[in-house]
Amino acid sequence: AQSVTQLDSHVSVSEGTPVLLRCNYSSSYSPSLFWYVQHPNKGLQLLLKYTSAATLVKGINGFEAEFKKSETSFHLTKPSAHMSDAAEYFCVVSDVAGRRALTFGSGTRLQVQP
Amino acid sequence: DAGVIQSPRHEVTEMGQEVTLRCKPISGHDYLFWYRQTMMRGLELLIYFNNNVPIDDSGMPEDRFSAKMPNASFSTLKIQPSEPRDSAVYFCASTTGTLRYEQYFGPGTRLTVT
Numbered sequence: 687a688q689s690v691t692q693l694d695s696h697v698s699v700s701e702g703t704p705v706l707l708r709c710n711y712s713s714s715y716s717p718s719l720f721w722y723v724q725h726p727n728k729g730l731q732l733l734l735k736y737t738s739a740a741t742l743v744k745g746i747n748g749f750e751a752e753f754k755k756s757e758t759s760f761h762l763t764k765p766s767a768h769m770s771d772a773a774e775y776f777c778v779v780s781d782v783a784g785r786r787a788l789t790f791g792s793g794t795r796l797q798v799q800p
Numbered sequence: 801d802a803g804v805i806q807s808p809r810h811e812v813t814e815m816g817q818e819v820t821l822r823c824k825p826i827s828g829h830d831y832l833f834w835y836r837q838t839m840m841r842g843l844e845l846l847i848y849f850n851n852n853v854p855i856d857d858s859g860m861p862e863d864r865f866s867a868k869m870p871n872a873s874f875s876t877l878k879i880q881p882s883e884p885r886d887s888a889v890y891f892c893a894s895t896t897g898t899l900r901y902e903q904y905f906g907p908g909t910r911l912t913v914t
Contacts, residue, residue, distance in 0.1 A: 730905040790843040
């Protein structure tokens with residue numbers, strides 16, 4: 687079975703400082719991994735995805751993530767937080783090969799202080 | 801592109817009533833997913849379709865839940881009878897076989913059962 691563990695349920699940073707949201711995954715297959723963002727009362731938006739190409743993935747709004755197979759991690763980073771980054775972030779792993787459903791982590795709420 | 805469309809955006813109903821949630825996937829997408837989001841359980845897959853055929857409904861919580869996809873541009877999720885514990889945000893998502901697991905989400909329907 688596949689799963690993702692988001693290590694922090696809540697992260698608070700100051701505007702202009704780096705962001706690190708941690709995610710570890712477990713999968714029997716070569717997984718596809720994603721980060722989705724959900725702003726309050728909104729749907730989920732794809733931030734970035736890893737699909738076995740380059741291990742460093744760049745996404746929208748200055749976010750990036752690095753796939754580290756040896757550490758089974760896919761942490762999300764951003765050099766400088768902006769107030770508009772405040773949202774819930776979900777680390778997601780593709781389901782078993784051939785089954786296109788996604789398995790979501792429990793989410794990390796990012797708070798950005800002025 | 802209009803994106804995934806869901807209706808209604810908000811639904812308040814009394815226990816025992818029938819509730820029908822609607823979804824229009826992105827044109828050309830041949831996979832459609834229904835998810836439920838609650839504070840307690842996070843985001844969980846209920847059912848998904850491929851080419852209008854239900855592929856996996858193992859996430860449907862009870863026989864009170866049913867989903868249909870009569871054509872490529874429309875799907876419904878029905879709860880009959882509804883119960884207070886069904887209160888949640890229900891998301892519809894779609895994708896196509898050419899996208900490796902990336903899914904596009906609708907804005908969600910917030911259901912409140914009193």
